[in-house]
Amino acid sequence: MTTILKTENLTIRFGGHIAVDHINFEMPENQFKSIIGPNGAGKTTFFNLISGELKPTEGKVYFKDEDMIRFSSVDRTRKGLGRSFQITNVFPNLSVLENVRIAVQSKEKIRYQMIRHISKYTSLSQKAEELLGLVRLYSKKHVIASQLSHGEKRKLEIAMLLALDTEVLLLDEPTAGMSLEEVPAILEVIRRIKEQGNKTILLIEHKMDMILDLSDSIMVLFNGKVLADGTPIEIMQNEMVQNAYLGGLYDEHIAKS
Numbered sequence: 001m002t003t004i005l006k007t008e009n010l011t012i013r014f015g016g017h018i019a020v021d022h023i024n025f026e027m028p029e030n031q032f033k034s035i036i037g038p039n040g041a042g043k044t045t046f047f048n049l050i051s052g053e054l055k056p057t058e059g060k061v062y063f064k065d066e067d068m069i070r071f072s073s074v075d076r077t078r079k080g081l082g083r084s085f086q087i088t089n090v091f092p093n094l095s096v097l098e099n100v101r102i103a104v105q106s107k108e109k110i111r112y113q114m115i116r117h118i119s120k121y122t123s124l125s126q127k128a129e130e131l132l133g134l135v136r137l138y139s140k141k142h143v144i145a146s147q148l149s150h151g152e153k154r155k156l157e158i159a160m161l162l163a164l165d166t167e168v169l170l171l172d173e174p175t176a177g178m179s180l181e182e183v184p185a186i187l188e189v190i191r192r193i194k195e196q197g198n199k200t201i202l203l204i205e206h207k208m209d210m211i212l213d214l215s216d217s218i219m220v221l222f223n224g225k226v227l228a229d230g231t232p233i234e235i236m237q238n239e240m241v242q243n244a245y246l247g248g249l250y251d252e253h254i255a256k257s
């Protein structure tokens with residue numbers, strides 16, 4: 001399997017605190033990996049280092065064997081390393097379709113003046129509509145983004161990330177802040193993207209059922225270090241992970257199945 005993303009001794013210190021501590025990580029292409037760990041374990045900081053929002057104190061990030069350290073997060077996205085948009089990146093006063101169309105347009109590097117040509121405009125809209133279909137938001141395409149529910153906004157962020165057509169998707173807690181009823185819909189969206197088979201997906205999540213169901217592998221962080229990395233079954237059975245983090249979850253899971 002080809003490694004698409006790799007870190008070597010990736011480390012960041014905030015004052016005296018080491019939030020990410022010499023992480024060596026390898027991500028095979030088109031795989032689905034989840035990152036779990038207790039609050040403060042360093043998961044989001046690890047993502048920020050990969051996406052370029054933070055510079056490491058030490059260590060390297062490689063995307064397709066290219067050292068990413070000198071590249072900004074915008075440059076990394078252009079190269080194919082994409083981080084999900086935060087709700088704050090969505091234009092609240094534009095429609096759902098317009099938001100996705102802008103993301104498609106930015107990927108295709110088409111400036112506003114160039115889309116006066118109607119066929120160009122139509123092809124951008126078609127691509128945006130396809131993505132809205134994929135994330136099950138097509139019926140809301142004319143709704144103003146600020147009117148969407150929280151769960152729908154998260155789906156919009158995913159559509160905007162897909163519009164950039166990056167090979168790697170970094171999804172940081174896509175179900176955060178959602179009501180219980182909204183969770184299955186986002187799970188379905190992520191499953192559909194996985195089933196297309198052409199994206200490498202790295203997911204931070206706390207919802208164990210979701211992680212066990214979707215992941216090819218799971219990395220467990222604890223105090224900024226990798227505590228374990230393996231298949232869902234290996235992680236659930238790992239005694240160290242049990243003691244440090246999962247507690248009785250594995251027994252509960254067995255009892256349920």
Ligand SMILES: Nc1ncnc2c1ncn2[C@@H]1O[C@H](COP(=O)(O)OP(=O)(O)OP(=O)(O)O)[C@@H](O)[C@H]1O
Pocket residue numbers: 014019037038039040041042043044045046
């Ligand atoms: N910019 C910062 N300045 C100082 N400390 C920071 C900064 N960012 C993160 N930290 C600290 O680094 C540690 C790791 O934080 P991080 O947010 O990465 O954890 P996490 O595993 O994502 O947690 P959660 O599950 O709660 O989101 C925490 O102790 C946090 O307080």
